[in-house]
Amino acid sequence: MKIFLIIALFSYSLFASIEFKETRYMAALDFDKERHGVLDITDKLLILKYQEPSVETITYSQTKISIKTDDDLKEYTFKEYPQAEYMGLILRTIINENYNSLDNMFEVTKNKDEVILTSLPIISNMVEYIEIKKTNKLKKTIILFMTNSDKITIETYN
């Protein structure tokens, strides 16, 4: 019985879509932008499907990022858009709670319900630090404090 439960949980974590809310605070404009969507994560892909206010899918693969809207598909390689590679990687590792693989970019401090990733010089011109708070097993709040005073908050719901 137990084994079925484990398999069920395992497949759930592999294929389940995570609902999330993303809030971007842009300090330069003193403006908040809020979006809702679901997030799918597999071994090779990280897919963000935004549903509100507009429908859009951003897919991070191993080497590139693609942005799909109703009538358009744009693709960029990480060589053209290195920032995207970092963002994809950071998101993926935070969701998987595999902080060790960010050791090239962040110093990790773990508290009880909170993890702080302090950026190392390699990335400090972009991100200052990241705060990850866990309210329960499935709910998470990730806040990226950017060097330019912007703030990106991602809240997951399941």
Added chain:
Amino acid sequence: MIKLQLKHIIKYSNILIFALVVAIFYIVQPYKKFAVDISTMLTGENKVFYNMSQKFDYSKTLLISKKGFSKEDLKEFLKLKKELSSHPLISFNNQLNNKNYQEYKKQYKMYLNEIKYKNSIDINVNKELQNIRNKMIQSSMYFNLNKEDPFGILVNSSNKSKLNMKNGQLIIKDFGYFAVFNLDVKATEKDRVKLYNEIDKILKNYNEVKAFSVIFYFVENSLKIQNDVRIIILASMLLLGILYLVVLRNLYLFINVVLSLATSVIIGQLIITSIYSHVSIIALAFSTSITSVSIDYMFHHYLHNYYNKKLGFNKEVFYGYLTTITAFSLIAMIDYPLIRQISIFSVVSLTVAYVQFAFVYPHLGIKHIEPYSKENFKSPFSIKGYKIIIFTIVIIIFAIFNSKFDFDIKHLDYQNKKLINLENFFKENLSQSDKRMVLISGNNINSLIANAKLIKEKDKDATVPVASLLSQSEFIEKRANFEQFNFEKLKQELKKESVKVGFKESFFAKSYNKEYIYPNYPNYTLDMLNKLGFDVIKYEDRYITFAMISPDKIEDVLDFDFTINAQTRILFINSLKKVYGQFAIFGALTFLLIIATLAIVTKKRFLQAFTYILFPMSLILIYSFFVPLNIMHVFMMFIVLAIGIDYGIYMNETNLSHNTTLAIIYSLISTFAGFGVLIISDINSLSSIAITAIIGISGILFLLIFQKRIKNNKH
């Protein structure tokens, strides 16, 4: 009574001397100064450059790669990385995460990067701001607005790293994850061994991990060489021991001989280590072999009844000893550490042995036991001396044009194939393979940076770390450009237009600030450069760093008068060139001395005795047609000549007695065993000595058996 006591003392003097010497040996501990040190093959400035290149290279770096890209592999790799980083002497190396260097790069970012526009009027401020605003609001991707350079006028000019990344980790393509660590290790052998063992302990828990550091060479090679030398010393002692026991059939003499030879080696070690702070372990391995030459002095005295009958002073042996010693003394004049060490060692140990065999042994009361055979060996055929001379002259003339030489001293070291392969694996994957190291010098740090830039210009693919620093001329040129650019006007316009477009008023306050546009030129010091993570050292009045150059550009780069070729092969050749004159002079003098001694001692039989020098030499030269000779071959060739002369002299006895033939054959076999055993070594310097000795001694043995002897006129 006193006389009796004195007799006793003399009888046991050998044991007493040995006990005393062993006691000093354990107090002084000369063996601690023996080391595997390639720099003993270099002289003067070249030695300094070699030591410098060792400091640069990858000497402080540990490279690790874990095979595979699966989830499990990544997990294992990260665990390994964490475990290694937690060691107090191992730190995660990343110039990108060097805080000082990143701050320096930030402070001089306007100067270290390219500027997209020539003048501020080329930028339509309002339009650009509108664009930025639209991107921020509309773009699906997060738009990272740079507060200090909103228009993105700085373009990163630094070369992108050729390394690939996966899951935030460096990777080696088609192999696995990869990491670079810094080792904070002191140069002492003890510290290196300790760190090596600790790294090894960590790595043992992980599968399919490739790891390489230059300190592995130091530790593994030094252990290997020490083991080799130990085995060689034991093997040669055992071999010689059995031989002497069988040949002499005299246990009392045998014990004394062993003690005398040990005494001669230990005194040699004590003296050489009191002269030099580091002695090449090659000198130690050579030292046991040289005892097989010193034992000849005993054979000749003993077999000619000098120990049981009071026959006085043996002139022949003395001449033999004197020429050998003079030859070594002449060779020691050459200002070349390794050869000088071996020569001094040999002079001391031969002298101690000679004094004991010639002056102490006649008083030890050694009984003469006749050797096994009384029959003279008769060869089935014989060759006349002049034929041998003609043969050797032809060979020598041929050799002048055809001998090959190997100047790469790295070949003399132990060839650690496992580590060489690992080093090549990392070098190839870090696109460093085939790159040649040069040292760059400058009278001051500014000129060093300027010189590094010139090299980078000449060879775009070169790795020249210092060239990424800001030079004085670049600073002056860019500053002049900035004055033309008019940043002040751009800043004012930005302030005015940004509010109009809808940005917060204070947001761009730090954009295009004066502190970045007009900073002071960096006041470079050695300490500062080291903190920035650059390898620069000061030697005399010059500052020196390194660069790795593509092979096709090396000649062009070396044309600069501020570059020094740091390849060990070249440094060695330069060292040789420096002592070339000395080699020629003392080599020729040694040769002349040998010929002169031979001529004086052998008189009419000179030609026959001369073959004992020429023939072994010609055989070694024939070997050089097939295998390039290295410095140890050449050095050993001189020793073979010096040994050859002994036989030339002994062969001069008016009536070549049965005992002389025996003495010669025994001593030849012992020399063969003494030096020949070195051939089991993986260390090329030692096996080179062995092969030369084997060829040379075979030549002497050949002459002894097959050369037609001149009939004695007196009888």
